[in-house]
Amino acid sequence: MALRDILILPDKRLRQVSQPVKKVDAGIRALVEDMFETMYEAPGIGLAAIQVGTPKRVVTMDLAKKDEPKSPQVFINPEVVWTSEEKATYEEGCLSIPEYYGDVERPARVKVKYLDLEGKSHELEASGLLATCLQHEIDHLNGVLFIDHLSKLKRDRVLKKFTKAAKRASETA
Ligand code: K1U
Numbered sequence: 690m691a692l693r694d695i696l697i698l699p700d701k702r703l704r705q706v707s708q709p710v711k712k713v714d715a716g717i718r719a720l721v722e723d724m725f726e727t728m729y730e731a732p733g734i735g736l737a738a739i740q741v742g743t744p745k746r747v748v749t750m751d752l753a754k755k756d757e758p759k760s761p762q763v764f765i766n767p768e769v770v771w772t773s774e775e776k777a778t779y780e781e782g783c784l785s786i787p788e789y790y791g792d793v794e795r796p797a798r799v800k801v802k803y804l805d806l807e808g809k810s811h812e813l814e815a816s817g818l819l820a821t822c823l824q825h826e827i828d829h830l831n832g833v834l835f836i837d838h839l840s841k842l843k844r845d846r847v848l849k850k851f852t853k854a855a856k857r858a859s860e861t862a
């Protein structure tokens with residue numbers, strides 16, 4: 690197991706479209722282990738493989754509360770196959786955009802098809818935080834960030850702030 694660096698805005702790799710997993714093999718299982726270690730350490734409730742620089746359609750998640758036992762979930766090649774008309778707004782964060790939060794409106798309920806670590810296919814109907822987090826992570830697999838759902842004014846402000854910070858960091862490195 691290894692801790693991986695999390696890519697930070699404006700890293701261009703976050704805009705890549707990730708590739709489907711052809712076979713759930715030992716390489717994918719090792720990637721998933723690294724992703725859980727990285728996600729728990731951050732800490733975060735979800736992580737897409739591209740956030741650690743691997744453009745594969747793999748997502749890890751754990752929505753257990755602090756006082757609850759761990760509840761790790763893995764979604765390989767997740768695909769939204771149905772969305773509700775009803776919408777829900779949630780204040781989202783992103784490990785690739787640290788310490789910035791914004792209200793995002795998305796479908797309140799979704800059905801998602803995915804593979805598990807044995808390569809077995811499942812379909813899940815999600816609501817609440819699970820629906821929000823699944824949509825946020827599937828967006829990552831398509832190169833979309835939650836700030837893309839905000840107004841252009843808010844998005845440009847965040848982008849400018851993180852671009853300046855990256856420039857300062859590269860000058861002092
Ligand atoms: O994909 C990511 O960047 C992870 C992100 C997931 C997410 C959070 C909120 C709404 C949608 C998707 C995070 O985990 S941000 C950190 C966070 O929300 C959190 C961290 C520790 C405890 C509780 C929440």
Ligand code: ZN
Binds near residue numbers: 785825
């Ligand atoms: Zn994110």
